[in-house]
Amino acid sequence: MRQKTASGIPGLDNVLFGGFPQGSTTIVEGGPGTGKTTFGIQFLLEGIRKQNEHGIFITFEEFPEQIYEDMKIFNWDLRKLEQENKLRVIGLSPEILIDQMVKPDGLFEEMIKEIDCKRIVIDSISLLKYVNGNERKVLYTLRNVLRKHGLTSILIQEQSAFMSGTVSVEHFVFDGYVRLAMKKRFRTLRKRTIEVLKMRGTRIAEGEHHYRILDYGLYVQKRSLISRLMQSLV
Template sequence: MINKIMRIGTETRRNHGRVQTYIPGFDGLVQGGLKEKSINLLLGGAGTGKTIFAIQFLVNGIINNNETGIYITFEEKKEKLFSDMIGMGWDLARYEKEGKFIFMEYNPEQVKKMLIEGGGTVESMISKSNVKRMVIDSITSFALLYKDELTRKEAALSLFDLINSWGCTAILTAQQISKGEEIFSTTLEFEVDSIIVLYNARQKGTRKRAFEILKMRGTKHPLTTMGMDITHVGIELKPSKIVEF
């Protein structure tokens, strides 16, 4: 039975401050950054750059603000992730040694135990290290740990409540196979503060990278699909480049 945590009203649980992602082209579109202590869903298919975007958010917090970030995964292997990110110039092993980057890999039983205990080791680590930024990669893998839709929904809501209680600004990645495909129930989409979608769509024999902001609570943002590049130093957004599929 998933631990039931008292739910906090949406209007009172949020701080009106902004957390800069420092991802080129993004913060200026959303009034300076993500809302502080918000939960942000990052959707995209394979190869769209979800993990790069998420790690860039954590690394930029370390470099620019000396903020500790935590990366919780249900699928990524530490050695592979660290090796892949070196190609972007991000030395996660060094940041980990300095205590600024925390990597936590969870198997299905550990995830369920975390929810039952109301946070467990993760909560202790966040408190001890004063974690400000969090990534969960991916919420899709988390959802697949539960067989039926009701249990899956209850588990996700319990996870969201835990994140709210931890007081971090969080990015949750999720798999999206194609443009417009619904991954989660509308109820869960209402629970997150923002939904950002990354694309790598084929058009006339080539692929175009793009992104759009489907939703960001309490924030004025563009309603267009805009250009995006992945370079040797990470993601760079191109707000002035409108992309049509």
């Protein structure tokens, strides 16, 4: 049986029946304010703190200093973990990442070996679609390199056209697809929902589950089977 990798998100491993399959590649998609970056950092911290699995966070649009500052709200000292050689927060362009991924002994392989990396988060793959003008080729290259190195990977993506009923190529390419959303509840309130739409190699508790962003990060409340059945009848 394929080993599982704990997500670090309380409640989510119940939805995934144990966690992400080890070595899997999973898209985490959502709109602004849904906690995508927090999800990714929390996943890396789980590996560092509890599994002795070091991690890399690659950002295309933010400077590492901004990530450090944003995560202080949860009392996460990312600089300290970098100094301890357990974490890397790296800002670079999508073009450089893909170029270095395919080079033997390139920068990407060097970073992995330097800290014995087991987990990686890339924020966000939405920009990779424009590299070299061949979206499918770039996405398959990314997936294959991540699999080659045995990395359990979270690939953050901005909310896509899935909401309108169409499915993009990346939903077929990668092993898992998790969607974060904020929906209106009554007139002034909103509720946050998480749904695992796909996950190769593991059972999943289907349907939407509520989640919150608390002082220590994301928390998922798995909905009961009866609750999900009742929702489907409405």
